[in-house]
Amino acid sequence: MATPDDTLREQNESPERAAFRAEALAFLEAHAEPRAETDPWEVMGFPDDAEALAHFEKCRAWQRTMADHGWAGLTWPTEYGGHGAEAWASRIFAEESARFGSNAGFVRASMAMLGPTLLALGTEDQKRRFLPPMLRADEVWCQLFSEPGAGSDLAGLATRAVLDGDEFVVDGQKVWNSSAQFCEWGFLLVRTDPEAPKHRGISFLLLDMSSPGVEVRPLVQANGSAHFNEVFLDGVRIPAANLVGDLHGGWGPARMVLANEASFIGGSGAGRRTSDRLIDLARLFGRQADLVVRQELARAYSRERIAGLMGRRMRDISRQGGPPPFDPALMKVFVTDSKIHTGQVAATIAGPAGMASPTDDDRICRWVQAEVINRYTISIGGGTTEVQKNNLGERSLGLPREPRSDKDIPWKDVPRS
Ligand SMILES: Cc1cc2nc3c(=O)[nH]c(=O)nc-3n(C[C@H](O)[C@H](O)[C@H](O)COP(=O)(O)OP(=O)(O)OC[C@H]3O[C@@H](n4cnc5c(N)ncnc54)[C@H](O)[C@@H]3O)c2cc1C
Incomplete structure (x- = not known):
């Protein structure tokens, strides 16, 4: 049509x-x-x-x-x-x-x-x-950024890399690495200068996941799937030629990856529309005439269209090499809120039956459950909503920066748990 x-x-x-x-x-x-x-x-x-x-x-x-x-x-x-x-x-x-x-x-x-x-x-x-x-x-590449002690505070990461001739030797642990069990390569953040303040002692490396000393352990979630992994690095040798950007200057490429990720997640609302599924669901459950449900369906549809237009504008300008027309964090926060909203609408339409067997059709029941259970995942992955809002406040609204007591002291002197 x-x-x-x-x-x-x-x-x-x-x-x-x-x-x-x-x-x-x-x-x-x-x-x-x-x-x-x-x-x-x-x-x-x-x-x-x-x-x-x-x-x-x-x-x-x-x-x-x-x-x-x-x-x-x-x-x-x-x-x-x-x-x-x-x-x-x-x-x-x-x-x-x-x-x-x-x-x-x-x-x-x-x-x-x-x-x-x-x-x-x-x-x-x-x-x-x-x-x-x-x-x-x-x-195919996986992202090896987060660590057990470094998520929102990514610049606090502790995986060490020491230059030995023309190779880095890497020891440490990464976590929450999506699809790492299937990937051939990973882009990895490591600490190369513990004497420098945390943002200034990080390097960005390209890691062949089949290198000796790399161990990938899938993490099984409550729904039984293993989307994420832990990745252990034990004396892994990476050629110095795989350094991206300057030595100790990895925060620049890391920020670029994070901005690309926020844009991608923010722009991923296009394609198959969740609002179409919600409308189908309302019909299946006989809720299409319910005034509250209709309001929420209109809201879901409107937000999808707005996200699609924002994504299109962002992509058009970035493909031409121009600066982003607005902060990518804005799009990520918007799409994240939409995802939480559509999960709630699915729960409202299906009610308790959605958690059991609403339509004698297991596929639809599974879809409702996935929408409800997974509605918060993108509010965490790629940087949490709280952190994105902090970024927006500081970068776009000119609000005072968050107090950062560890900003100028050597990373090795920052207290860690
Ligand atoms: C679906 C998904 C996919 C992911 N894929 C990858 C991947 O491929 N590679 C990878 O490296 N990582 C990945 N991650 C990890 C993700 O980047 C981290 O989970 C995220 O950065 C948050 O870190 P954390 O889990 O350590 O939470 P924490 O940083 O411990 O945060 C805990 C809570 O405190 C809040 N908080 C923290 N700091 C502040 C602050 N300054 N102001 C206000 N609130 C704050 C957070 O918002 C959060 O609610 C993925 C996560 C998810 C959910």
Whole structure:
């Protein structure tokens, strides 16, 4: 069904863009999974390891198909496997892709975090070595930032790296590392100068996850799935050539990754609409005429549309290399609040039956449960809402900075539990 947006696009599109859109659609029709063939009630989070791996490999395979047919890295430079296209090409491809069921999922998220960081701050050798296999998902990357004692206070991290000739030797522990059990590479923050204040003694390294001394232990959650891992690093040797940015200057690339992550999470509201599912749910439960439910459905839909437009503006400008039009934290906070809201609406519509067996259809019951249980995950991952609000207050509203007693003292002298 044509939406008001489709009509607007058709009226305003130049012949060049319309032709590009037709080409994108032809590729997607030939290779992507039609939306109708995907399960609208599919739940991410697989209690079975084999199922989780199969999903990961499906995401990898879709990224590879896009790369092999020239549709990955549209705006990336050609010398690193991209196509040097303008931002509009990427946007049109994303719009057409959203009509189909295929999605590169985590593979896309990790590319969105690290790709632009390497493009901006990587050495020429790093860009040539790592970007083409990243685009084709021959190598998928996990984020190795958080530690048991360093989450919101990421700059307090304690994993040590010591330069030994032309290699770093790394010892420490990371935690909450999404999909690390499946990834070939990780981007890792380490402490290289304990004498310096905490933000100034960190370095950013690229780690081959098959290196001796790397142990990945999946963490099984209450729902039975192992989304996260602990990663133990014991005398792991990393070539000095895998340092991104300056030695002890890792906070710069780390911030860039975090901003990319906030933008990505904030922009991920596009695609399959949760409000569509909620409307289906209201029909299934006979709540579509309920005045309160209708208000909440309208609110969910409006917030999705606003998030979609914000994401589009952010992506268009960043693909052209411009500074973000607004703080990425703003989008993350907005999308996070929307996710909490839609989880609550699902619970309101389904009521207690949603936790049991609402429709004699287990898929729908599982979907309601996942929406309710998972509604807070993105308020933590990629930086908590409280921390994002602090960032907004300081960066966008000009409020006084939070008091930081440990800002200027050597990291080694900061009290730690
Ligand atoms: C779905 C998901 C995926 C994740 N994936 C990854 C990953 O791939 N790689 C990775 O490295 N990490 C990952 N994480 C970890 C995530 O980055 C951390 O959980 C997050 O930064 C919070 O850190 P913490 O869990 O240590 O909580 P803490 O930092 O201990 O925070 C506890 C509570 O205190 C509040 N708080 C802390 N400091 C302040 C402050 N200054 N002002 C106000 N409130 C504050 C927080 O908001 C929170 O409510 C993931 C987490 C989730 C949920």
